[in-house]
Amino acid sequence: MPAQIWKLAIRRTLTPHLMAGYTSFLLTLSFYIFYYHFMIKLVGIGEAPKAIGVTPLTLRRRDESGRLKPDMITKGGKRRYDLARLQPELYRKADAVSRKTVAYARVASHDQKLDLEHQAQVLQAYCPAQGWSNEIITDLGSGMNYRKKGLKRLLDDIVEDRVGRLVITHKDRLLHFGSELVFAICEVRGVEVVILNRGEDTIFEEDLAKDVLEIITVFSARLYGARSRKNARMIEDIRAAAEREDAS
Known part of the structure; x- marks a missing residue:
C-alpha cells in the first residue's frame, strides 16, 4: 500500500510541483510525510504476527527470506508493518456501496462564511439528486494548511475505508497545493471523486x-x-x- 501511494505521488504530484516551484514541492512532500506517519496504521513486531496468526520468529524469517518484507524500518532497526496489508479483509470489508458519500466544503476565513454556506447548499442539493445519502464536512482554514480538522477527519475516513465517494465543488477546496495527492490516495483506496465545477474557482x-x-x-x-x-x-x-x- 505505501509503495502504491508513493508511486502515484511521484507521478502525479511531486514531479509537477518540482517543475512548478520548490515551495510547492516542499508543501506536497510535507503532506505526504504527514500522511505516511499519521494516517497509515503501522504496527511493530509484537502486534503484526498476531494479525496473520504466526509467531514473531516466523515473521522475522519471512522478512529474511523476502516473503514478507516490512513496510518501514525505523532508525533503530525496528520493523513496522501496515495492518491494511496484513489484514485486508478487515480494512476493506466495506464495499463501495456500503461506504458513505462525503461532501467537503472549505473557505479560508470567517468573513467567507456566506461562501461556505453556499458550497454546503450546493453539495446538499446535488448529492440527494443523484440518490446519494451523504455526510458533509465543512472546514475553515487556508488552502495551504495541511492540518485542518476537517481535512484530517476526511483523510482518516478515507484511509479507514469508510468513504466510497468524495464530492467537492472545486478541486482547490481541498488544498491549493497537494490536491492531486489526495486524489491519488482516493484512487488507491477505491474512492470515487466527484468535482462539480472543473472550471476556475471564483474565490x-x-x-x-x-x-x-x-x-x-x-x-x-x-x-x-x-x-x-x-x-x-x-x-x-x-x-x-x-x-x-x-x-x-
Missing part, C-alpha cells in the same frame, strides 16, 4: 491572496526581528566601545 484568487499575505507577514516578522536583534547588538557594541574609550 480561489481571494484565498490565494490571503495565503500569500500570510506568508509575507511571517517572513517579514522574522526579518524585522532579525534586524532588531542585529541593531541591538550594534548599539551594545558602540556603547561598549565608548565606555572603553572613556576608561582609557
Whole structure:
C-alpha cells in the first residue's frame, strides 16, 4: 500500500510541483510525510504476527527470506508493518456501496462564511439528486494548511475505508497545493471523486491572496526581528566601545 501511494505521488504530484516551484514541492512532500506517519496504521513486531496468526520468529524469517518484507524500518532497526496489508479483509470489508458519500466544503476565513454556506447548499442539493445519502464536512482554514480538522477527519475516513465517494465543488477546496495527492490516495483506496465545477474557482484568487499575505507577514516578522536583534547588538557594541574609550 505505501509503495502504491508513493508511486502515484511521484507521478502525479511531486514531479509537477518540482517543475512548478520548490515551495510547492516542499508543501506536497510535507503532506505526504504527514500522511505516511499519521494516517497509515503501522504496527511493530509484537502486534503484526498476531494479525496473520504466526509467531514473531516466523515473521522475522519471512522478512529474511523476502516473503514478507516490512513496510518501514525505523532508525533503530525496528520493523513496522501496515495492518491494511496484513489484514485486508478487515480494512476493506466495506464495499463501495456500503461506504458513505462525503461532501467537503472549505473557505479560508470567517468573513467567507456566506461562501461556505453556499458550497454546503450546493453539495446538499446535488448529492440527494443523484440518490446519494451523504455526510458533509465543512472546514475553515487556508488552502495551504495541511492540518485542518476537517481535512484530517476526511483523510482518516478515507484511509479507514469508510468513504466510497468524495464530492467537492472545486478541486482547490481541498488544498491549493497537494490536491492531486489526495486524489491519488482516493484512487488507491477505491474512492470515487466527484468535482462539480472543473472550471476556475471564483474565490480561489481571494484565498490565494490571503495565503500569500500570510506568508509575507511571517517572513517579514522574522526579518524585522532579525534586524532588531542585529541593531541591538550594534548599539551594545558602540556603547561598549565608548565606555572603553572613556576608561582609557
